[in-house]
Amino acid sequence: MFDFPEFFSFPLGDWINITVDWLTLEWAPFFDVITIAIREPLVSLEHFLWWLPWWAVIVILAAVAWRFAGRRIALFTVCGMLFIGVMGLWDETMTTLAIIVTSVAVSVLVGIPLGILAAKSDRVEAVARPFLDGMQTMPSFVYLIPAVFFFGLGKVPAVVATFIYAVPPCIRLTNLGIRQVSSEVVEAGKAFGSTGLQLLFKIQLPLARPTIMAGVNQTIMMALAMVVIASMIGASGLGLEVLRGIQRLDVGQGFLAGISIVIVAILIDRVSQALGRTRETGLRRGG
């Protein structure tokens, strides 16, 4: 009598399986389009990074770091990338970089518009909130396998899984940033005859920019956290090296690949944070 009565149970798990099967078969053309849309830019970027001479990559990254984040980060970039090269993980790092950039680009392209929608409508926000919570807390293995059904193995399902995990902060903080814009400035925009789009692009987005960039930064960090997990469905790169190290109990190899991920993470984090700060104008005196 203390066990939960069985006649209350219903086969929700089966229904999910049936749904996934149905999606796999009937929606294949739809997923194929998404697959191509993600794969083509990603592969081009990866090949481009491989094609570039190693020193050119270092020079470009260091220049970007210097421009936005200062000399110390630029120096760190040079040392870190040289370390990665010496450790023989250059190509893997370029692959990881391509996956991260693509995942973040997809997250931003989808996340910011959704964040804007949520900011414009309380109803959208209310509906979106539980989904975002779910996406962030659902163990990623759960959707990793359906992702393989829909998108095959490799980098594409990795990007999709990374997107699911990493897009919520982008949506949340875009929503928050826009909602935080001073109501008087928004009123001013309307009073001078803004259209909805003018209001968005001339007032709300520029003023919400620091908050949105904080969201993008979080998205990037979460995407990096997914690198290893995503490699379990065939995304090559540094994550695969970590996995290989673990499987073989080769602690050294695992660590080297892990450190390389950390280097990439610090580099991208500092630069993207700095991007959020630059031109972050004086919100000191009300606007």
Added chain:
Amino acid sequence: MPITRKKSKVSNRSEVEEEAKVLCQNLWKIFGPDPQQVLSNIDDGATKQEVLEETGHVIAVKDVSFEVYENEIFVIMGLSGSGKSTLVRCINRLIEPTSGMVLIDGVDIAQMNNAELRQLRRHKLSMVFQNFGLLPHRSVLDNVVFGLELRREKRKERQKKAARAIEMVGLKGWEKSRIYELSGGMQQRVGLARSLAVDSEIILMDEPFSALDPLIRRQMQDEFINLRSVVKKTVIFITHDLIEALKLGDRIAIMKDGEIVQIGTPEEIVSQPADDYVSEFVRDVPRGKVVLAESIMEKPAVLISSDQNPEVVIEELKAKRAAVAFVIDADGKLEGIVTKEQAMAAAQKRLTSIEGVAQREFPSTSPDTTVEQVLPLVAEGNVPVAVLDEEKRLLGVVTRLALIHAMYAGNETNDANE
């Protein structure tokens, strides 16, 4: 349905029938879940408080009607919570009225679709905000062009118009500055320039000077009056400051709990208050009990430091036609005053600085002292009364002339308009 009136203020005093530029009729704004329901059941006698308790709805604007004529400054004056800010937003539909009619040049704006409303806001109505409502990520120039940008005017054209507006408000040379680099007064000049740049016929001003320091506020008021003599505009001006209302308004509407209790010229408001509420408000105006020292203080003509050479001080005083120089330290604290006689005496003694002759005793007062209380100080001494803040910094001076003007302001405002 043109509402007309006998126009009394045109210079030739001819009796012209004139159409109202802005007309509000039986305007209501009720906040809450079901305003229409509340509106249809409303009991005329019920107060705002009673309706709130019974229905949970807030009546912000209650059956308001008025008209504003071309080139008039119409001031809506009320304390906070009187509904004046809501009212002004009903005029450009930043807030949708619950019922009633707003006609601008005879066109009912409630009937306008979004596109028409946008055209109205872009061309006919502009607005100035209490906390300026500027775009902090843009420069002064880019803020001023904002309205023109929304109208998609050509770059060259908008730069030209913006430059003119910036010059009008005295910000020439600051075009490239960032908003946060400017003081509050300068920020509001940007706000003003923004609304001048679009060259709208009507400007709505929602407590534009309330957020500014008293001295800056008065300076802005004066400049606004000057500006008005150059650029003819119809202005609807919101304020909670009676003195400001009396100073700027051609006509004043006094609001209380969402209702207009009286509309009239400053003279009418002061001399024939419509009810107890208004009379309480204006009772003391002519006798100087309402006017505060900060409202009438002026910039001291001659400011010097204590190590100044007497000869220089004398020259300064002569140039400014002033009798007294004020000695301040680096922090702006008032150390003493030097009269022309004292400076001349020092010069004869061949002193190198006026330090020795500066007078440490002088009449002073705080900015929130009423004019009436300042009067004895002015009467006693021959020197202007210094207005000091809590840190003894010199905010301004009250001269005898200013005081006399202030005492009779209630009787004189209408003279200025006649």
Added chain:
Amino acid sequence: MRKVLLALLVGIISISIVLSGCGEAEPEEKPLIKIAELNWGSARFQCEMAKIIIEEGYGYPVELVPGITIPMLQGLRTGDVDVYVEGWLQNQQEAVDTAMEAGDIVMLGFINNDNWQCGFVVPTYVIEGDTERGIEPMVPNLTSVFDLDQPECKELFANPENPSKGLILNGPPGWECEIVTLEQVTTYGLDDHYDVMNTGSSEGLFASLQGAYDKGEPWLGYLWGPTWIAGALDLTLLEEPAYDEEVWNEDHGCAWPSVDLFIAAHKDFPDKAPDVAEMFEKWKLDTPTLNEALAYMLAIEGEPVDVAIWFLKEREEIWTQFVPADVAEKVKAAIAEM
């Protein structure tokens, strides 16, 4: 009132102490046996089955310790686990040899070596078509790995990231077979025609095969048996030159040797539970049997323990060979109630 409560509390506590004391006071107490539960279906099914037999038949308490191959082998050396079921000898030869030489582990027995082990696999419909599902044969003349360099094969199995080449899906990273497969691709002269992709995990590999199979799409990759997926889907192993030790040692240019699935134990285990050690020495399950069990697990969407119970009930003739008659009777009695 408070006193009453206190008395009640004391009563409850003393009763539970007495009760738990009763449990410990069983006559012949046997030591706990820890079995490494390796993370693939056939190993987990055998662990569950062994657990039931040992607990019900021999009376030892059993704990299954889930984990992956190399860490578990390490645990076996240190004695953190007692038994290691279904190791693949040739896949971890080096580690096993080291442990044996050090005298940390002993080999108890071999489950089978008749498996098709590892190899290049396509769904059968790729070659023969599937009239029921309306799938035409895609490359009817594909029989061996040497046919893969034909243009129509390359085109069929094209790598979406690099369409000029075909794509062979490899096993999880870090496994011996991953490296062998890479070498085989080169030896068979396929490296100019095919990219080899690491699938990251066995789950990833299976999901990819299952997804393609459901859609009736071409699929080419490495697979090993016994696996549940090999039991559940109709797959064809591409022919390779027969195993030859010399060739194998030189460039892996032939089929895999059938692999020895072994059961090993910590060096002290035969003394700790000699009867159980004896059972594991007799433990034999051939590949078709394991595949059948795995396919059953998939069909009922059950857990390994469900399969173990099913197997004990349905395949008496097999497992009763491992144990003395009295033990078999006890197990039969116990599973009759499961």
